[in-house]
Amino acid sequence: xxxxxxxxxxxxxxxxxxxxxxxxxxxxxxxxxxxxxxxxxxxxxxxxxxxxxxxxxxxxxxxxxxxxxxxxxxxxxxxxxxxxxxxxxxxxxxxxxxxxxxxxxxxxxxxxxxxxxxxxxxxxxxxxxxxxxxxxxxxxxxxxxxxxxxxxxxxxxxxxxxxxxxxxxxxxxxxxxxxxxxxxxxxxxxxxxxxxxxxxxxxxxxxxxxxxxxxxxxxxxxxxxxxxxxxxxxxxxxxxxxxxxxxxxxxxxxxxxxxxxxxxxxxxxxxxxxxxxxxxxxxxxxxxxxxxxxxxxxxxxxxxxxxxxxxxxxxxxxxxxxxxxxxxxxxxxxxxxxxxxxx
Amino acid sequence: xxxxxxxxxxxxxxxxxxxxxxxxxxxxxxxxxxxxxxxxxxxxxxxxxxxxxxxxxxxxxxxxxxxxxxxxxxxxxxxxxxxxxxxxxxxxxxxxxxxxxxxxxxxxxxxxxxxxxxxxxxxxxxxxxxxxxxxxxxxxxxxxxxxxxxxxxxxxxxxxxxxxxxxxxxxxxxxxxxxxxxxxxxxxxxxxxxxxxxxxxxxxxxxxxxxxxxxxxxxxxxxxxxxxxxxxxxxxxxxx
Numbered sequence: 001x002x003x004x005x006x007x008x009x010x011x012x013x014x015x016x017x018x019x020x021x022x023x024x025x026x027x028x029x030x031x032x033x034x035x036x037x038x039x040x041x042x043x044x045x046x047x048x049x050x051x052x053x054x055x056x057x058x059x060x061x062x063x064x065x066x067x068x069x070x071x072x073x074x075x076x077x078x079x080x081x082x083x084x085x086x087x088x089x090x091x092x093x094x095x096x097x098x099x100x101x102x103x104x105x106x107x108x109x110x111x112x113x114x115x116x117x118x119x120x121x122x123x124x125x126x127x128x129x130x131x132x133x134x135x136x137x138x139x140x141x142x143x144x145x146x147x148x149x150x151x152x153x154x155x156x157x158x159x160x161x162x163x164x165x166x167x168x169x170x171x172x173x174x175x176x177x178x179x180x181x182x183x184x185x186x187x188x189x190x191x192x193x194x195x196x197x198x199x200x201x202x203x204x205x206x207x208x209x210x211x212x213x214x215x216x217x218x219x220x221x222x223x224x225x226x227x228x229x230x231x232x233x234x235x236x237x238x239x240x241x242x243x244x245x246x247x248x249x250x251x252x253x254x255x256x257x258x259x260x261x262x263x264x265x266x267x268x269x270x271x272x273x274x275x276x277x278x279x280x281x282x283x284x285x286x287x288x289x290x291x292x293x294x295x296x297x298x299x300x301x302x303x304x305x306x307x308x309x310x311x312x313x314x315x316x317x318x319x320x321x322x323x324x325x326x327x328x329x330x331x332x333x334x335x336x337x338x339x340x341x342x343x
Numbered sequence: 344x345x346x347x348x349x350x351x352x353x354x355x356x357x358x359x360x361x362x363x364x365x366x367x368x369x370x371x372x373x374x375x376x377x378x379x380x381x382x383x384x385x386x387x388x389x390x391x392x393x394x395x396x397x398x399x400x401x402x403x404x405x406x407x408x409x410x411x412x413x414x415x416x417x418x419x420x421x422x423x424x425x426x427x428x429x430x431x432x433x434x435x436x437x438x439x440x441x442x443x444x445x446x447x448x449x450x451x452x453x454x455x456x457x458x459x460x461x462x463x464x465x466x467x468x469x470x471x472x473x474x475x476x477x478x479x480x481x482x483x484x485x486x487x488x489x490x491x492x493x494x495x496x497x498x499x500x501x502x503x504x505x506x507x508x509x510x511x512x513x514x515x516x517x518x519x520x521x522x523x524x525x526x527x528x529x530x531x532x533x534x535x536x537x538x539x540x541x542x543x544x545x546x547x548x549x550x551x552x553x554x555x556x557x558x559x560x561x562x563x564x565x566x567x568x569x570x571x572x573x574x575x576x577x578x579x580x581x582x583x
Contacts, residue, residue, distance in 0.1 A: 043472065118489035121472035127480060131487035140481050168481025169473055247489060249522075249566065 027051065028108070031185040033193075034221050037108035039122060039180060044173045046180065049160040052336075054178025056156060057171065059335050062146055063126075064092055064136035071129070071175075074101040077333050080264035081105065081182060087275030091135035098134070098239055100275035102260055103268040105184040105327065111226045115257045115273040116244045122176045123169075140168050147171065184263050184327035185221070192321070193221075199321065206318025209311055213287075216300045217259045223322065228256040229298040232291035236274055243273070254296050266323045280319060284312045377418060377426070377449040379458065380542045381435045382583075383409050390437050390547055398551060401503060404511075406547060408498035409437045410484060411576075412477070413445060414468075415527075417459040420451040421534070432464065434477040434484065435545075455532050455541055462577055463494025463525030469518035491518050491565070494525055495576055497547075501556060511556060515573050517565025524570050526577035542583040550579035 027046040030037065057063065061070040074089040075081040081104035083089045089101040099115050113119040119128060129135040130143065147153045147166045154164045161170060191197035199207060210218075219225045228244045235241065235255065244256035257273045271277040277286065288307050291297070307315065327333070382389055385396040385406075395403045413435060416428035426449035436442045464478075469491050473480050484493045497513040517524040530543065553575050562568045 040472065120470070120490040123473045124480065124485060124490050127485060127487040128489075139483075140487075141483060144481050167475070168479040169475045172473055172480060 028180065029183070031190070031221070034185070035109065038111050039108035039176075044123065044176055046177055047160065049156075050174050050177040051181055053156045053160045054174040054176065055333075055336055056153075056339055057175050058178050059339055062150070063130060063138060063143055065138045065142075066092065068092060069136050071126070072335065074129075074135070075104050077330075077335075078267070078328060079103070080184075080268040080328060082268040084267075084269065087270050089135070091129075091132070092137045095134040097132070098241065099273050100270060102258075103264060104179060105182050105263060106222055106261065107182065108180045109222050109226075112258060116247050117228060117258055118247050122179060123172050126172055126175050140171070144168055144171060182327075182333055184324040186326045187263065187324040188321040189318075190221075190324070200317070202314050202317045203321055204318075205311075206314040206316065207321075209307065209315045210318050213305050213307070213315075214262075217298070218262045223262040224259045227259055228253065229259055229300070230255040230294065230296040231257070231272075232286070232293070232297055232301050233272060233274075233276070234292040236276070239274055241274065252296060255294060256296060262319060263322045264324055264328060266320050267328060280316050281312065284315065288312075377447050377451055377455065378541060379416070379418075379445045379447065380540070381413055381433070381443055381445060382542060382544045383435065383437050383443075384544045384546055385548050386546065389440075392437050395502065396548065398501070398548065403502045404499050404551065405502075406437065406497070406499045408496050409547065411435050411495040411545070412463050412484070412492065413460050414464060414525075415459070415461040416445065416447065418447065418449050418451070418455055419457040421453040421456045422451075423456075424451055424453070426451070432468070432474070432477050434482060456534065457529065457531050458541075458543070458582070459527065459529045460543075461525050461527050462580070463516065463573070464492040464518070465525055466518040466523065468492075486514075486516065489564075491516055494573065499551075501560075504557075504560075511551075511560045512563060513572055514563040515569045515576070517569055519565070522565035522567070522570055524565065524573040526573050528577055528580055530580075530582045532582055540583070544581055544583050545576070546579050546581070550576055553578070 027048070028037075028041070058071045058075075061067045061073070063070060069092050074083045074086075074091070076083065078084075083101035087100060089097045089099075091097055102115065107113075107122055110122070111117075111120065113122065113125045114128060119125045127140060130138050130140060144166055147157075148164075153166065157166050157170065158164050160174060188197060188199075188203075192199055217225055217227065217229055217231075230243075233255070242254050244253035244258075245251065247253075265271075265280065269278060269280075271280075271283050277283045284307060287301070287305050291301055291304075384390060388396075390396075390406050390409060392407055392409075393405055395405055398404045411434075413433040414431070416431070416433075418426040418428075426447060428447050428449075433445045434442060468474070468478075473485065478484075478492070484496065485491070486493060493514045493516040495513065495515045497511065497515075499511040501509050501511065503509075515524055532541075554572065559568060559572070562572055
C-alpha cells in the first residue's frame with residue numbers, strides 16, 4: 001500500500017483514538033499519583049446515558065418493595081453519601097438496620113464492599129440492600145418487572161443500551177456507572193499535594209500527627225488501605241456483630257471491619273460500623289483511651305496512641321482538610337429533577 | 344459495463360445454487376449438533392414442582408424449587424473428537440423444561456463416549472462479577488447478602504414434619520477455599536451404543552435419601568455442610 005493510501009487511515013485512527021481518550025478522560029479521571037482502579041471497566045465501559053440511567057435508579061424509591069426507600073435514603077449526597085443523624089440506618093417501614101451506612105466515594109478503587117467485605121464486586125453490591133428485609137425488602141426480579149412496565153425507564157434503557165430490554169445485568173451495571181462517577185479528589189489536602197495551596201500551621205501539625213498515628217490504615221490518597229482491621233471497639237451486646245468472620249467463618253477475622261476512607265469525614269458522621277461515635281472528638285478519644293484488647297486487635301493499635309488535647313484539635317483540623325465541597329455539592333451527583341415526573 | 348441477459352441469468356443461477364448449498368450445509372449442521380439432556384428426576388419420573396413424591400414408607404416430599412448450573416461442558420466422541428463448551432453456563436430449572444436441553448455447537452458424526460461438566464460456577468467466573476444470560480442475577484441464583492453464585496438451589500417440603508422444620512432449603516455455593524462447592528463430573532457412555540439420547544439424570548430421591556433431613560434442612564451459605572451436600576449432589580448424577 002502506498003503512503004498516500006495509508007495516510008487517510010492513520011488520520012482516521014488518530015481522530016478515533018483522540019476521541020476515545022477524550023471520552024475516557026471526560027467520564028472517569030484517575031487523579032495524578034493515584035493507583036489504578038480495581039473496577040473492571042472492560043465489562044462496563046462508561047457512557048453518559050448509562051450514568052444518567054444509574055443516577056435515576058439510585059434516587060428512585062421504585063427499587064424498594066413499597067416504593068418508599070431509594071439508595072439515596074441512606075446515602076445522601078450532602079453527607080458524603082452516608083446517613084447523617086442515624087447510627088444505624090432506617091429502611092422500609094422504619095425498620096432499623098444493623099450497621100451504619102458507609103459513605104460512598106472513589107468506589108472504583110475499592111476491592112470489597114460492605115463493612116465485612118461480603119461483596120467483592122460493585123456490580124453485585126446493590127443486591128444486598130435491595131433484598132435486605134430491613135432495608136428495601138424487594139427482589140431484583142420484581143424491580144426488573146417494575147422497570148419494564150415504566151415508560152420513562154423504557155426510554156432511558158433505549159437511550160443507554162439501544163433497545164428497551166431491561167435485564168438484571170443492565171440494571172446493576174447502570175447503577176455501577178453512576179456510583180463510579182462519585183469521585184472525590186479535590187479537597188484542600190489534594191490542593192496542598194498539588195502545590196496549589198498550603199496547610200495552616202495547625203493543619204500541618206495535624207498532618208504530622210496523622211502520618212504518625214493513622215496513616216498505616218488510612219493511607220493516602222484514598223485514606224484507606226482497603227484492609228479489614230479490628231480497631232478495638234467493644235462488641236455491642238445487642239448487635240453481636242462479629243464482622244469479617246461472618247463471611248470467612250474464621251476466628252482470626254473476628255471483629256474485623258473494613259477500614260473506611262477518611263475523605264469528607266467532616267460530613268459522614270456518625271462513625272464506626274455501628275455509628276456509635278457522633279463526632280470526631282469521640283473517635284479520637286476511643287483511639288487514645290478506649291481501645292478494647294482482644295486477640296484480633298490490629299497490629300497498628302497494639303501500642304497506645306498518646307494525643308494531648310491540643311494534638312486532638314490539630315489532628316481534627318487536618319481531617320477537615322479532607323472535605324471536598326466540589327464533590328459534596330456537585331449538581332451532577334444530586335437528585336435528578338426529571339425523576340419527579342417519571343410516570 | 345453492460346451484461347447480456349444470458350450472462351445475468353447464468354450469474355443468477357450460480358448465486359441461487361451457492362445460496363442453496365450454504366443453507367443446506369447450515370441446516371445439515373444444525374441437525375448434527377449434539378444435544379445433551381439434563382433431566383431432574385425422582386427415581387424414573389421427571390420432577391414436577393409441587394407434586395408429592397414418596398421419599399420413604401412414612402414420608403413424602405414436594406419439590407418447589409430445583410435449579411442448578413451446568414458449566415465447562417466437555418464432550419468426546421467415539422472417534423476421539425473433542426468439544427469444549429467453555430464460556431457457556433446453563434441453568435437447569437424444573438419450572439422451565441426447555442432448560443433441560445443443552446444444545447451445543449459440537450458436530451460429531453460418532454456417538455458420545457465421554458462427557459465432563461462442572462456442577463456449579465467456577466471460582467474465576469465468580470470473581471469476574473455478575474454475568475449475562477443464565478448468569479444474570481435476576482435469575483435468582485446470585486447471593487444477595489454476599490458475592491457469588493449459588494450453584495444449586497433446592498427448596499422442598501416434607502409432609503411428615505411440621506412448621507419451619509418441614510421446609511428444606513439448600514442454597515449451595517461458595518467459590519473460595521476452603522468452601523469451594525462446585526463439582527467436576529465425568530461420565531462415560533456405553534461403548535458401541537447406537538443410542539444418541541445423551542441423557543444425564545439428577546436423581547433427587549437418591550440425593551435426599553443420602554441426607555439426614557432432620558439434621559440438615561437449612562444450608563444457605565458457603566460452609567463445610569454446603570461442600571458436603573454439593574459432593575452428595577454430584578454423586579446423584581448418572582448417565583442414562
